[in-house]
Amino acid sequence: MNTTYTIxxxxxxxxxxxxxxxxxxxxxxxxxxxxxxSESEVKGIYRYTIVVTITKEMxxxxxxxxxxxxxxxxxxxxxxxxxxxxxxxxxxxxSEALNQNELxxxxxxxxxxxxxxxxxxxxxxxxxxxxxEILSLFNSLEKFGMLxxxxxxxxxxxxxxxxxxxxxxxxxNNSKTNIKHFNK
Amino acid sequence: xxxxxxYNTEVTGAEALILSLLDENVNDIFGYPGGAIMPIxxxxxDYMDQLNHYLVRHEQGAIHAAQGYSRVSGRPxxxxxxxxxxATNLITGIADAQIDSTPLVCITGQVASHLxxxxxxxxxxxxxxxxxxxxxxxxVTKAEEIAPAIAKAFYIATTGRPGPVLVDxxxxxxxxxxxxxxxxxxxxxxxxxxPKINVDEIKKAAELINNAKRPFxxxxxxxxxxxxxxxxxxFAEKADIPVASTLLGLSAFPPQHPLYVGYLGMHGNYGPNxxxxxxxxxxxxxxxxxxxxxxxxxxxxxxxxxxxxxxxxSEINKIIPADIAILGDAKEALxxxxxxxxxxKRKEWLQGFDECNKIEYEKVIKNAVDPESEKLRMAxxxxxxxxxxxxxxxxVTDVGQHQMITSRYYxxxxxxxxxxxxxxxxxxxxLPAAIGAKVAKPNEDVVxxxxxxxxxxxxxxxxxxxxxxxxxKILVLNNNFLxxxxxxxxxxxxxxxxxxxxxxxxxxxxxxGYGITxxxxxxxxxxxxxxxxxxxxxxxxxxxVVVENEDNVFPMVATGASVSEITLE
Numbered sequence: 218m219n220t221t222y223t224i225x226x227x228x229x230x231x232x233x234x235x236x237x238x239x240x241x242x243x244x245x246x247x248x249x250x251x252x253x254x255s256e257s258e259v260k261g262i263y264r265y266t267i268v269v270t271i272t273k274e275m276x277x278x279x280x281x282x283x284x285x286x287x288x289x290x291x292x293x294x295x296x297x298x299x300x301x302x303x304x305x306x307x308x309x310x311x312s313e314a315l316n317q318n319e320l321x322x323x324x325x326x327x328x329x330x331x332x333x334x335x336x337x338x339x340x341x342x343x344x345x346x347x348x349x350e351i352l353s354l355f356n357s358l359e360k361f362g363m364l365x366x367x368x369x370x371x372x373x374x375x376x377x378x379x380x381x382x383x384x385x386x387x388x389x390n391n392s393k394t395n396i397k398h399f400n401k
Numbered sequence: 402x403x404x405x406x407x408y409n410t411e412v413t414g415a416e417a418l419i420l421s422l423l424d425e426n427v428n429d430i431f432g433y434p435g436g437a438i439m440p441i442x443x444x445x446x447d448y449m450d451q452l453n454h455y456l457v458r459h460e461q462g463a464i465h466a467a468q469g470y471s472r473v474s475g476r477p478x479x480x481x482x483x484x485x486x487x488a489t490n491l492i493t494g495i496a497d498a499q500i501d502s503t504p505l506v507c508i509t510g511q512v513a514s515h516l517x518x519x520x521x522x523x524x525x526x527x528x529x530x531x532x533x534x535x536x537x538x539x540x541v542t543k544a545e546e547i548a549p550a551i552a553k554a555f556y557i558a559t560t561g562r563p564g565p566v567l568v569d570x571x572x573x574x575x576x577x578x579x580x581x582x583x584x585x586x587x588x589x590x591x592x593x594x595x596p597k598i599n600v601d602e603i604k605k606a607a608e609l610i611n612n613a614k615r616p617f618x619x620x621x622x623x624x625x626x627x628x629x630x631x632x633x634x635x636f637a638e639k640a641d642i643p644v645a646s647t648l649l650g651l652s653a654f655p656p657q658h659p660l661y662v663g664y665l666g667m668h669g670n671y672g673p674n675x676x677x678x679x680x681x682x683x684x685x686x687x688x689x690x691x692x693x694x695x696x697x698x699x700x701x702x703x704x705x706x707x708x709x710x711x712x713x714x715s716e717i718n719k720i721i722p723a724d725i726a727i728l729g730d731a732k733e734a735l736x737x738x739x740x741x742x743x744x745x746k747r748k749e750w751l752q753g754f755d756e757c758n759k760i761e762y763e764k765v766i767k768n769a770v771d772p773e774s775e776k777l778r779m780a781x782x783x784x785x786x787x788x789x790x791x792x793x794x795x796x797v798t799d800v801g802q803h804q805m806i807t808s809r810y811y812x813x814x815x816x817x818x819x820x821x822x823x824x825x826x827x828x829x830x831x832l833p834a835a836i837g838a839k840v841a842k843p844n845e846d847v848v849x850x851x852x853x854x855x856x857x858x859x860x861x862x863x864x865x866x867x868x869x870x871x872x873x874k875i876l877v878l879n880n881n882f883l884x885x886x887x888x889x890x891x892x893x894x895x896x897x898x899x900x901x902x903x904x905x906x907x908x909x910x911x912x913x914g915y916g917i918t919x920x921x922x923x924x925x926x927x928x929x930x931x932x933x934x935x936x937x938x939x940x941x942x943x944x945x946v947v948v949e950n951e952d953n954v955f956p957m958v959a960t961g962a963s964v965s966e967i968t969l970e
Contacts, residue, residue, distance in 0.1 A: 228591070229591055232540070233528055233529070233532065233540075236529060236532060237532050240532055240533045244533060277718070278715070278718075278719060281714055281715035281719075282715050284714070284715070285713070285714070285715045287536065287537045287557055287589065287591065287592050288537075288589075288591050288592075289591060290590070290591045385590075388590060388591070388593075389590050391593055
């Protein structure tokens with residue numbers, strides 16, 4: 218049975234490492250639904266968040282293959298219940314929407330979105346939330362004249378996890394004594 | 402030649418590379434020069450008294466030679482190639498080394514860094530291309546980054562589950578100046594090659610083994626890689642457990658030992674395949690349940706509890722779920738296991754294997770090694786070669802029927818005496834790999850057993866043998882077919898021999914052109930003497946044996962069948 222998994226990967230800062238990781242997905246014919254990469258709270262350590270919908274068996278093998286890459290510090294996978302995640306979306310709406318100003322403002326407010334830019338031709342609305350919230354706002358805004366729509370990948374914080382710094386200390390000690398295992 | 406006061410002296414990046422190799426105790430390099438690696442070759446010119454460079458005839462020859470070198474010596478093979486086509490020609494061998502866990506350090510030249518990404522002459526993104534088939538790779542664009550990259554490369558290639566690494570060095574980095582200082586890499590914070598073995602799991606495994614009625618050991622390449630041969634022997638003897646070997650595990654367990662029951666897999670022995678589905682505890686050591694071993698996994702050892710000794714966490718539960726997984730080095734794990742194991746005798750269980758062996762002997766082996774046919778059969782050639790060399794040769798094979806026949810009929814007395822392309826099945830591997838093996842072990846007999854197809858894929862390496870005086874023996878089993886594919890066409894494609902028949906050249910004349918003596922035989926009466934002549938030759942020698950055209954390798958487990966559905970004819 219396919220489930221949506223969010224894979225969090227902590228890596229060293231290395232050119233090409235993202236390529237090395239995505240190759241593992243390609244090789245197993247797994248489509249990446251969304252991907253984000255940015256520096257973590259620890260300088261020099263990067264965090265990739267990758268969303269896939271596959272079986273549990275597949276995600277287990279996939280994460281082991283990712284973990285095996287030399288410059289990957291650790292990879293985890295989580296189901297939706299174990300994470301707090303958000304995406305951000307920007308909607309560029311025709312300024313004709315202002316002809317129905319009251320209704321438009323109501324839609325924006327009821328969806329906890331905000332207007333971030335207004336010009337003669339268009340209005341830009343920003344919404345942060347989960348995928349469903351964003352899609353629902355998309356549907357509501359479409360009738361006002363959607364000129365452009367951009368959505369980010371998912372960023373996620375896991376609920377049950379050690380802080381990255383404790384975890385780093387652990388693996389640094391382990392690699393010094395050359396011992397592989399630590400418990401996640 | 403050059404004696405460098407190498408520390409705290411300014412050197413070029415190219416010289417820093419050479420000094421780094423010396424600091425890693427490298428003696429031998431296989432390579433081929435070209436534009437983007439010229440500064441390195443120029444630096445090498447000053448160190449020819451300290452480093453032996455073997456000039457191959459094609460970069461694929463260099464990489465397979467490095468593989469052969471590594472497989473018999475346990476040391477990493479080192480390869481030089483230039484950018485672009487030089488680098489891409491390495492890819493097949495890198496992929497082969499990756500799947501067969503062979504430590505290699507590949508150095509490729511690259512265009513100058515200001516030309517990267519501009520489609521410059523001989524520019525290829527070799528880091529990108531080699532990414533899926535290397536354990537690790539890196540591009541270096543500054544002279545001062547070369548020594549640390551080489552240190553990491555050797556550390557990564559040789560630790561944990563070994564594998565190939567590639568260091569791509571831009572031409573400006575080779576020309577650049579740096580203060581040379583070498584620090585060996587001893588740890589990388591994101592890499593844990595040496596897992597601490599979980600003693601509780603060892604205890605659980607021992608309990609399962611001690612209570613087992615029909616335990617069965619599968620010995621893989623990992624036993625050789627961790628030099629755990631003695632530990633395996635002690636464990637098998639104490640618990641009286643039969644041992645079968647994977648293709649790459651061959652030579653890890655003494656073949657004449659009463660507990661040795663044979664070779665696993667598609668063309669392996671009858672007993673070990675059949676008994677896989679009869680054992681109650683399957684003990685897999687340093688093997689990865691390749692599909693040529695398991696065949697249909699849904700019908701593989703379903704009745705058995707599985708104990709998997711493995712150093713690579715991603716191999717555990719990848720194909721066959723393990724009831725007990727022991728993550729770590731095979732030798733250390735077996736050392737911990739041995740005191741927990743009870744001494745036992747399992748006469749009845751072992752008898753089952755003996756009976757299978759008798760059946761296989763009667764139905765397959767007898768006629769294969771002592772045939773009634775007029776033409777020579779492959780098995781009798783290998784059997785004779787085994788007897789004459791007394792199982793002491795280092796045997797390097799290519800890929801195909803002759804490879805399976807060699808694995809079945811040559812019995813290796815010493816560890817690391819079979820070099821073969823297992824996972825990737827690379828035709829063309831045999832001849833260059835034998836060259837590398839002979840370079841690593843100049844005092845041993847190294848015999849390349851080749852088919853007529855694979856030989857021609859890297860036949861140009863006869864030039865390397867000539868130039869560097871490498872006394873490799875070449876035994877070609879010529880059936881004028883791509884025999885393994887032909888066998889499948891016969892069995893599964895209604896004898897439609899689509900492009901498997903070969904019109905072959907005069908191999909002996911070709912060898913002669915390279916100054917290599919040779920002999921071609923077609924008759925049984927000449928076989929023994931010809932093998933003697935080949936083995937006794939001080940120089941390289943080629944023996945071409947014309948064999949039965951349509952000989953088949955049996956037993957066989959057909960694709961999709963269960964291991965216990967192995968057929969004998």
